[in-house]
Amino acid sequence: MVKTVFEKSDAIPLLAEAFRELGYEGATLSSITARTGLSKGSLYHFFPGGKEEMAEAVLDHVDCWFIAHVFQPLEEEEPGAAIAGMWQAVDAYFRAGQRVCLIGAFALDETRDRFPQAINRYFVRWISALAGALIRAGKDEKTATQLAEHAVLGIQGALVLTRATADGKLFTRALERLAAVLEI
Amino acid sequence: MVKTVFEKSDAIPLLAEAFRELGYEGATLSSITARTGLSKGSLYHFFPGGKEEMAEAVLDHVDCWFIAHVFQPLEEEEPGAAIAGMWQAVDAYFRAGQRVCLIGAFALDETRDRFPQAINRYFVRWISALAGALIRAGKDEKTATQLAEHAVLGIQGALVLTRATADGKLFTRALERLAAVLEI
DNA sequence: GTCTATACAGTGATAGAC
DNA sequence: GTCTATCACTGTATAGAC
Numbered sequence: 540m541v542k543t544v545f546e547k548s549d550a551i552p553l554l555a556e557a558f559r560e561l562g563y564e565g566a567t568l569s570s571i572t573a574r575t576g577l578s579k580g581s582l583y584h585f586f587p588g589g590k591e592e593m594a595e596a597v598l599d600h601v602d603c604w605f606i607a608h609v610f611q612p613l614e615e616e617e618p619g620a621a622i623a624g625m626w627q628a629v630d631a632y633f634r635a636g637q638r639v640c641l642i643g644a645f646a647l648d649e650t651r652d653r654f655p656q657a658i659n660r661y662f663v664r665w666i667s668a669l670a671g672a673l674i675r676a677g678k679d680e681k682t683a684t685q686l687a688e689h690a691v692l693g694i695q696g697a698l699v700l701t702r703a704t705a706d707g708k709l710f711t712r713a714l715e716r717l718a719a720v721l722e723i
Numbered sequence: 724m725v726k727t728v729f730e731k732s733d734a735i736p737l738l739a740e741a742f743r744e745l746g747y748e749g750a751t752l753s754s755i756t757a758r759t760g761l762s763k764g765s766l767y768h769f770f771p772g773g774k775e776e777m778a779e780a781v782l783d784h785v786d787c788w789f790i791a792h793v794f795q796p797l798e799e800e801e802p803g804a805a806i807a808g809m810w811q812a813v814d815a816y817f818r819a820g821q822r823v824c825l826i827g828a829f830a831l832d833e834t835r836d837r838f839p840q841a842i843n844r845y846f847v848r849w850i851s852a853l854a855g856a857l858i859r860a861g862k863d864e865k866t867a868t869q870l871a872e873h874a875v876l877g878i879q880g881a882l883v884l885t886r887a888t889a890d891g892k893l894f895t896r897a898l899e900r901l902a903a904v905l906e907i
Numbered sequence: 908g909t910c911t912a913t914a915c916a917g918t919g920a921t922a923g924a925c
Numbered sequence: 926g927t928c929t930a931t932c933a934c935t936g937t938a939t940a941g942a943c
Contacts, residue, residue, distance in 0.1 A: 560832065560833060561832060561833055564745075564746060565746075565833060643831070643887065644831045644832060646883050646886045647746070647831065647886060648745060648746035648749055648823075648828060659888055659889065661887075662887045689877075689897070691884065692877060692897055693877055695883040696876035696878065696881070696883070698831070699830050699876070699879040699883070700875065702831060703830035703843060703845075704846050704847060705839075712869075712872075713872065716869060
Protein backbone atom coordinates (compact mmCIF):
# COMPACT_ATOMS: atom_id res chain seq x y z
CA MET A 540 0.00 0.00 0.00
CA VAL A 541 1.48 3.27 -1.14
CA LYS A 542 0.84 6.28 0.97
CA THR A 543 -1.00 8.87 -1.13
CA VAL A 544 0.03 12.48 -1.27
CA PHE A 545 -0.15 13.92 2.18
CA GLU A 546 0.83 17.49 2.78
CA LYS A 547 2.06 19.16 5.88
CA SER A 548 -1.12 21.19 6.01
CA ASP A 549 -3.19 18.00 6.14
CA ALA A 550 -1.38 16.91 9.26
CA ILE A 551 -1.89 20.09 11.25
CA PRO A 552 -5.56 19.61 12.17
CA LEU A 553 -4.77 16.08 13.35
CA LEU A 554 -1.83 17.37 15.37
CA ALA A 555 -4.07 20.05 16.82
CA GLU A 556 -6.56 17.47 17.99
CA ALA A 557 -3.79 15.40 19.57
CA PHE A 558 -2.37 18.34 21.53
CA ARG A 559 -5.85 19.52 22.44
CA GLU A 560 -6.91 16.20 23.91
CA LEU A 561 -3.64 15.01 25.41
CA GLY A 562 -1.82 18.23 26.27
CA TYR A 563 1.71 19.04 25.17
CA GLU A 564 3.44 16.56 27.46
CA GLY A 565 0.74 13.95 27.07
CA ALA A 566 0.89 14.01 23.28
CA THR A 567 3.71 11.55 22.65
CA LEU A 568 5.17 10.87 19.24
CA SER A 569 3.58 7.43 19.40
CA SER A 570 0.11 8.87 19.93
CA ILE A 571 0.79 11.39 17.17
CA THR A 572 1.89 8.73 14.68
CA ALA A 573 -1.22 6.73 15.54
CA ARG A 574 -3.54 9.69 15.01
CA THR A 575 -1.93 11.07 11.88
CA GLY A 576 -1.03 7.78 10.26
CA LEU A 577 2.40 9.26 9.63
CA SER A 578 5.56 7.59 10.85
CA LYS A 579 8.11 9.42 12.93
CA GLY A 580 10.29 9.71 9.86
CA SER A 581 7.58 11.53 7.94
CA LEU A 582 6.74 13.75 10.88
CA TYR A 583 10.35 14.82 11.21
CA HIS A 584 10.47 15.39 7.49
CA PHE A 585 7.62 17.90 7.82
CA PHE A 586 8.68 19.26 11.18
CA PRO A 587 12.47 19.04 11.58
CA GLY A 588 12.16 20.75 14.94
CA GLY A 589 10.15 17.84 16.29
CA LYS A 590 7.31 18.15 18.75
CA GLU A 591 7.99 21.77 19.53
CA GLU A 592 7.78 22.73 15.85
CA MET A 593 4.56 20.72 15.51
CA ALA A 594 3.03 22.62 18.42
CA GLU A 595 4.18 25.94 16.96
CA ALA A 596 2.50 25.09 13.67
CA VAL A 597 -0.67 24.14 15.49
CA LEU A 598 -0.70 27.33 17.54
CA ASP A 599 -0.23 29.34 14.38
CA HIS A 600 -3.03 27.45 12.67
CA VAL A 601 -5.44 28.10 15.53
CA ASP A 602 -4.45 31.75 15.64
CA CYS A 603 -5.09 32.12 11.91
CA TRP A 604 -8.51 30.55 12.23
CA PHE A 605 -9.51 32.95 14.94
CA ILE A 606 -8.12 35.93 13.08
CA ALA A 607 -10.16 35.06 10.01
CA HIS A 608 -13.39 34.03 11.73
CA VAL A 609 -13.44 36.08 14.93
CA PHE A 610 -10.85 38.82 15.35
CA GLN A 611 -11.02 40.48 11.95
CA PRO A 612 -14.83 40.52 11.86
CA LEU A 613 -14.80 42.13 15.31
CA GLU A 614 -12.27 44.68 14.13
CA GLU A 615 -13.85 45.53 10.80
CA GLU A 616 -17.51 44.66 10.60
CA GLU A 617 -20.60 46.23 12.12
CA PRO A 618 -20.16 45.56 15.86
CA GLY A 619 -23.57 44.05 16.63
CA ALA A 620 -23.33 41.52 13.84
CA ALA A 621 -19.67 40.76 14.53
CA ILE A 622 -20.32 40.07 18.21
CA ALA A 623 -23.30 37.86 17.40
CA GLY A 624 -21.09 36.09 14.89
CA MET A 625 -18.42 35.60 17.54
CA TRP A 626 -20.78 33.71 19.84
CA GLN A 627 -21.86 31.51 16.97
CA ALA A 628 -18.31 30.86 15.82
CA VAL A 629 -17.17 30.07 19.37
CA ASP A 630 -20.00 27.64 20.01
CA ALA A 631 -19.29 25.89 16.73
CA TYR A 632 -15.50 25.88 17.06
CA PHE A 633 -15.51 24.44 20.56
CA ARG A 634 -18.28 21.98 19.64
CA ALA A 635 -20.58 23.23 22.36
CA GLY A 636 -17.84 22.68 24.92
CA GLN A 637 -16.84 19.18 23.84
CA ARG A 638 -13.62 20.57 22.45
CA VAL A 639 -11.09 22.31 24.63
CA CYS A 640 -9.18 25.50 23.85
CA LEU A 641 -5.69 24.34 23.00
CA ILE A 642 -4.16 27.71 23.78
CA GLY A 643 -5.98 28.01 27.08
CA ALA A 644 -4.86 24.53 28.07
CA PHE A 645 -1.25 25.34 27.14
CA ALA A 646 -1.47 28.46 29.28
CA LEU A 647 -2.16 26.52 32.45
CA ASP A 648 1.02 24.47 32.86
CA GLU A 649 4.72 25.00 32.09
CA THR A 650 3.89 24.61 28.39
CA ARG A 651 3.09 28.31 28.58
CA ASP A 652 6.79 29.05 29.00
CA ARG A 653 7.56 27.32 25.72
CA PHE A 654 5.21 29.47 23.66
CA PRO A 655 4.64 32.61 25.68
CA GLN A 656 4.27 35.05 22.79
CA ALA A 657 1.82 32.90 20.82
CA ILE A 658 -0.36 32.36 23.87
CA ASN A 659 -0.26 35.96 24.94
CA ARG A 660 -0.92 37.29 21.45
CA TYR A 661 -4.03 35.18 20.94
CA PHE A 662 -5.79 36.34 24.07
CA VAL A 663 -4.65 39.95 23.89
CA ARG A 664 -5.91 40.27 20.34
CA TRP A 665 -9.22 38.60 21.17
CA ILE A 666 -9.84 40.95 24.07
CA SER A 667 -8.79 44.06 22.19
CA ALA A 668 -10.79 43.12 19.09
CA LEU A 669 -13.91 42.56 21.18
CA ALA A 670 -13.30 45.72 23.19
CA GLY A 671 -12.95 47.66 19.96
CA ALA A 672 -16.29 46.37 18.70
CA LEU A 673 -17.94 47.28 22.00
CA ILE A 674 -16.51 50.79 21.78
CA ARG A 675 -17.87 51.17 18.26
CA ALA A 676 -21.17 49.95 19.67
CA GLY A 677 -21.17 52.85 22.09
CA LYS A 678 -19.42 51.68 25.26
CA ASP A 679 -16.75 53.80 26.84
CA GLU A 680 -13.23 52.43 26.63
CA LYS A 681 -12.87 51.25 30.23
CA THR A 682 -16.22 49.46 30.30
CA ALA A 683 -15.57 47.90 26.91
CA THR A 684 -12.22 46.49 27.96
CA GLN A 685 -13.64 45.07 31.17
CA LEU A 686 -16.57 43.50 29.36
CA ALA A 687 -14.33 42.03 26.69
CA GLU A 688 -12.03 40.53 29.29
CA HIS A 689 -15.06 39.16 31.10
CA ALA A 690 -16.43 37.51 27.97
CA VAL A 691 -13.18 35.87 26.88
CA LEU A 692 -12.44 34.65 30.37
CA GLY A 693 -15.95 33.31 30.65
CA ILE A 694 -15.51 31.24 27.50
CA GLN A 695 -12.32 29.69 28.88
CA GLY A 696 -13.96 28.97 32.21
CA ALA A 697 -16.98 27.46 30.54
CA LEU A 698 -14.70 25.03 28.70
CA VAL A 699 -13.09 23.97 31.98
CA LEU A 700 -16.43 23.48 33.69
CA THR A 701 -18.02 21.65 30.80
CA ARG A 702 -15.29 19.04 30.83
CA ALA A 703 -15.17 18.90 34.61
CA THR A 704 -18.87 18.39 35.16
CA ALA A 705 -19.57 16.54 31.90
CA ASP A 706 -22.69 18.68 31.61
CA GLY A 707 -23.19 18.89 27.88
CA LYS A 708 -25.50 21.89 28.04
CA LEU A 709 -23.35 24.01 30.32
CA PHE A 710 -21.25 25.60 27.59
CA THR A 711 -24.04 26.88 25.39
CA ARG A 712 -25.94 28.06 28.47
CA ALA A 713 -22.85 29.92 29.67
CA LEU A 714 -22.37 31.57 26.29
CA GLU A 715 -25.93 32.88 26.40
CA ARG A 716 -25.37 34.30 29.84
CA LEU A 717 -22.06 35.89 28.80
CA ALA A 718 -23.68 37.41 25.74
CA ALA A 719 -26.34 38.91 28.01
CA VAL A 720 -23.71 40.48 30.27
CA LEU A 721 -22.22 42.29 27.26
CA GLU A 722 -25.55 44.07 26.80
CA ILE A 723 -25.49 45.61 30.26
CA MET B 724 23.03 13.31 57.15
CA VAL B 725 19.97 11.58 58.52
CA LYS B 726 16.64 12.55 57.08
CA THR B 727 14.50 13.92 59.89
CA VAL B 728 10.95 12.84 60.49
CA PHE B 729 8.93 13.56 57.42
CA GLU B 730 5.34 12.48 57.26
CA LYS B 731 3.20 11.74 54.29
CA SER B 732 1.11 14.79 55.07
CA ASP B 733 4.19 17.01 54.79
CA ALA B 734 4.77 15.80 51.26
CA ILE B 735 1.28 16.50 49.95
CA PRO B 736 1.51 20.30 49.64
CA LEU B 737 4.80 19.90 47.75
CA LEU B 738 3.25 17.29 45.49
CA ALA B 739 0.30 19.60 44.93
CA GLU B 740 2.59 22.38 43.80
CA ALA B 741 4.41 20.04 41.43
CA PHE B 742 1.21 18.82 39.76
CA ARG B 743 -0.19 22.33 39.70
CA GLU B 744 2.80 23.81 37.90
CA LEU B 745 3.78 20.91 35.66
CA GLY B 746 0.50 19.10 35.05
CA TYR B 747 -0.03 15.40 35.65
CA GLU B 748 2.04 14.20 32.70
CA GLY B 749 4.62 16.93 33.12
CA ALA B 750 5.23 16.13 36.77
CA THR B 751 7.82 13.37 36.48
CA LEU B 752 9.12 11.39 39.41
CA SER B 753 12.45 13.16 38.95
CA SER B 754 10.86 16.58 39.30
CA ILE B 755 8.88 15.32 42.29
CA THR B 756 11.96 13.95 44.05
CA ALA B 757 13.70 17.26 43.41
CA ARG B 758 10.83 19.30 44.84
CA THR B 759 10.05 17.12 47.84
CA GLY B 760 13.59 16.12 48.69
CA LEU B 761 12.32 12.55 48.96
CA SER B 762 13.83 9.74 46.93
CA LYS B 763 11.73 7.50 44.76
CA GLY B 764 12.00 4.81 47.40
CA SER B 765 10.48 7.05 50.04
CA LEU B 766 7.78 8.27 47.71
CA TYR B 767 6.75 4.71 46.92
CA HIS B 768 6.83 3.93 50.61
CA PHE B 769 4.22 6.65 51.22
CA PHE B 770 2.33 6.13 47.97
CA PRO B 771 2.57 2.48 46.88
CA GLY B 772 0.28 3.27 43.95
CA GLY B 773 2.88 5.63 42.52
CA LYS B 774 2.09 8.84 40.72
CA GLU B 775 -1.60 8.11 40.46
CA GLU B 776 -1.90 7.64 44.21
CA MET B 777 0.06 10.85 44.77
CA ALA B 778 -2.35 12.75 42.56
CA GLU B 779 -5.34 11.21 44.33
CA ALA B 780 -3.96 12.33 47.68
CA VAL B 781 -3.43 15.82 46.31
CA LEU B 782 -6.93 16.02 44.87
CA ASP B 783 -8.34 14.92 48.19
CA HIS B 784 -6.23 17.48 50.01
CA VAL B 785 -7.43 20.31 47.78
CA ASP B 786 -11.02 19.16 48.11
CA CYS B 787 -10.75 19.14 51.91
CA TRP B 788 -9.33 22.64 51.92
CA PHE B 789 -12.20 23.97 49.87
CA ILE B 790 -14.77 22.12 51.95
CA ALA B 791 -13.42 23.66 55.13
CA HIS B 792 -12.77 27.17 53.85
CA VAL B 793 -15.35 27.68 51.11
CA PHE B 794 -18.07 25.04 50.70
CA GLN B 795 -19.12 24.57 54.32
CA PRO B 796 -19.22 28.30 55.08
CA LEU B 797 -21.40 28.77 51.99
CA GLU B 798 -23.66 25.95 53.12
CA GLU B 799 -23.94 26.90 56.77
CA GLU B 800 -23.12 30.52 57.48
CA GLU B 801 -24.98 33.73 56.80
CA PRO B 802 -24.97 33.97 52.98
CA GLY B 803 -23.68 37.53 52.58
CA ALA B 804 -20.71 36.96 54.82
CA ALA B 805 -20.02 33.51 53.37
CA ILE B 806 -19.99 34.80 49.79
CA ALA B 807 -17.73 37.70 50.73
CA GLY B 808 -15.50 35.18 52.49
CA MET B 809 -15.44 33.04 49.36
CA TRP B 810 -14.03 35.85 47.22
CA GLN B 811 -11.39 36.54 49.82
CA ALA B 812 -10.47 32.87 50.20
CA VAL B 813 -10.29 32.40 46.42
CA ASP B 814 -8.07 35.42 45.89
CA ALA B 815 -5.76 34.26 48.66
CA TYR B 816 -5.74 30.58 47.66
CA PHE B 817 -4.92 31.27 44.03
CA ARG B 818 -2.40 33.94 45.02
CA ALA B 819 -4.15 36.61 42.98
CA GLY B 820 -4.00 34.35 39.93
CA GLN B 821 -0.34 33.39 40.19
CA ARG B 822 -1.40 29.91 41.23
CA VAL B 823 -3.44 27.70 38.96
CA CYS B 824 -6.41 25.53 39.93
CA LEU B 825 -5.04 22.01 39.95
CA ILE B 826 -8.45 20.46 39.49
CA GLY B 827 -9.37 22.80 36.66
CA ALA B 828 -6.09 22.04 34.91
CA PHE B 829 -6.64 18.30 35.31
CA ALA B 830 -10.10 18.71 33.81
CA LEU B 831 -8.76 20.04 30.51
CA ASP B 832 -6.76 17.07 29.22
CA GLU B 833 -7.06 13.28 29.43
CA THR B 834 -6.05 13.48 33.08
CA ARG B 835 -9.73 14.10 33.66
CA ASP B 836 -10.46 10.52 32.73
CA ARG B 837 -8.17 9.28 35.49
CA PHE B 838 -9.98 11.14 38.26
CA PRO B 839 -13.45 11.87 36.93
CA GLN B 840 -15.33 11.61 40.22
CA ALA B 841 -12.94 13.81 42.19
CA ILE B 842 -12.97 16.50 39.51
CA ASN B 843 -16.72 16.40 39.07
CA ARG B 844 -17.40 16.39 42.79
CA TYR B 845 -15.32 19.48 43.47
CA PHE B 846 -17.05 21.68 40.94
CA VAL B 847 -20.55 20.34 41.53
CA ARG B 848 -20.26 20.96 45.24
CA TRP B 849 -18.85 24.44 44.75
CA ILE B 850 -21.68 25.44 42.43
CA SER B 851 -24.39 23.93 44.60
CA ALA B 852 -22.97 25.42 47.79
CA LEU B 853 -22.84 28.86 46.21
CA ALA B 854 -26.29 28.46 44.69
CA GLY B 855 -27.64 27.46 48.11
CA ALA B 856 -26.20 30.60 49.68
CA LEU B 857 -27.70 32.73 46.92
CA ILE B 858 -31.10 31.11 47.49
CA ARG B 859 -30.88 31.83 51.19
CA ALA B 860 -30.00 35.38 50.20
CA GLY B 861 -33.29 35.63 48.34
CA LYS B 862 -32.63 34.53 44.76
CA ASP B 863 -34.94 32.06 43.11
CA GLU B 864 -33.47 28.63 42.46
CA LYS B 865 -32.95 28.93 38.72
CA THR B 866 -31.26 32.32 38.93
CA ALA B 867 -29.14 31.20 41.85
CA THR B 868 -27.85 28.15 39.99
CA GLN B 869 -27.03 30.16 36.89
CA LEU B 870 -25.24 32.83 38.89
CA ALA B 871 -23.27 30.24 40.85
CA GLU B 872 -22.22 28.50 37.67
CA HIS B 873 -21.24 31.86 36.22
CA ALA B 874 -19.10 32.75 39.21
CA VAL B 875 -17.23 29.45 39.42
CA LEU B 876 -16.62 29.36 35.70
CA GLY B 877 -15.42 32.94 35.82
CA ILE B 878 -12.83 32.07 38.44
CA GLN B 879 -11.47 29.26 36.28
CA GLY B 880 -11.39 31.45 33.22
CA ALA B 881 -9.66 34.23 35.13
CA LEU B 882 -6.91 31.80 36.09
CA VAL B 883 -6.40 30.82 32.46
CA LEU B 884 -6.27 34.42 31.30
CA THR B 885 -4.01 35.59 34.07
CA ARG B 886 -1.39 33.03 33.13
CA ALA B 887 -1.91 33.56 29.40
CA THR B 888 -1.58 37.33 29.45
CA ALA B 889 0.81 37.56 32.41
CA ASP B 890 -1.31 40.48 33.60
CA GLY B 891 -0.89 40.32 37.34
CA LYS B 892 -3.91 42.48 38.09
CA LEU B 893 -6.36 40.63 35.86
CA PHE B 894 -7.39 38.04 38.41
CA THR B 895 -8.34 40.34 41.25
CA ARG B 896 -10.07 42.68 38.79
CA ALA B 897 -12.06 39.74 37.39
CA LEU B 898 -13.09 38.62 40.87
CA GLU B 899 -14.46 42.07 41.59
CA ARG B 900 -16.46 42.03 38.41
CA LEU B 901 -17.76 38.50 39.10
CA ALA B 902 -18.76 39.52 42.61
CA ALA B 903 -20.68 42.43 41.14
CA VAL B 904 -22.58 40.14 38.75
CA LEU B 905 -23.80 38.08 41.72
CA GLU B 906 -25.52 41.18 43.06
CA ILE B 907 -27.65 41.65 39.97
C1' DG C 908 11.62 4.89 56.93
C1' DT C 909 15.17 6.19 53.87
C1' DC C 910 18.28 5.42 50.47
C1' DT C 911 20.92 3.47 46.00
C1' DA C 912 20.84 0.40 42.30
C1' DT C 913 18.48 -1.40 38.82
C1' DA C 914 14.79 -3.23 35.58
C1' DC C 915 12.54 -2.40 31.54
C1' DA C 916 9.19 0.15 28.76
C1' DG C 917 8.64 4.26 26.43
C1' DT C 918 10.52 8.92 25.12
C1' DG C 919 12.15 12.25 21.40
C1' DA C 920 15.15 12.08 17.75
C1' DT C 921 18.30 10.38 13.75
C1' DA C 922 20.13 7.52 9.89
C1' DG C 923 19.56 5.49 5.95
C1' DA C 924 17.00 2.10 2.76
C1' DC C 925 13.50 2.37 -0.64
C1' DG D 926 8.39 11.57 0.81
C1' DT D 927 7.82 7.51 3.34
C1' DC D 928 9.26 3.94 5.96
C1' DT D 929 11.99 0.75 9.53
C1' DA D 930 15.71 0.33 12.59
C1' DT D 931 18.08 2.15 16.00
C1' DC D 932 20.06 5.69 19.18
C1' DA D 933 20.70 7.71 23.85
C1' DC D 934 17.95 9.04 27.33
C1' DT D 935 14.21 9.44 30.71
C1' DG D 936 9.96 7.50 32.33
C1' DT D 937 7.72 4.71 36.20
C1' DA D 938 8.37 1.21 39.20
C1' DT D 939 10.76 -2.41 42.18
C1' DA D 940 14.33 -4.75 45.15
C1' DG D 941 16.97 -4.79 48.73
C1' DA D 942 20.82 -2.68 51.78
C1' DC D 943 21.06 0.12 55.75
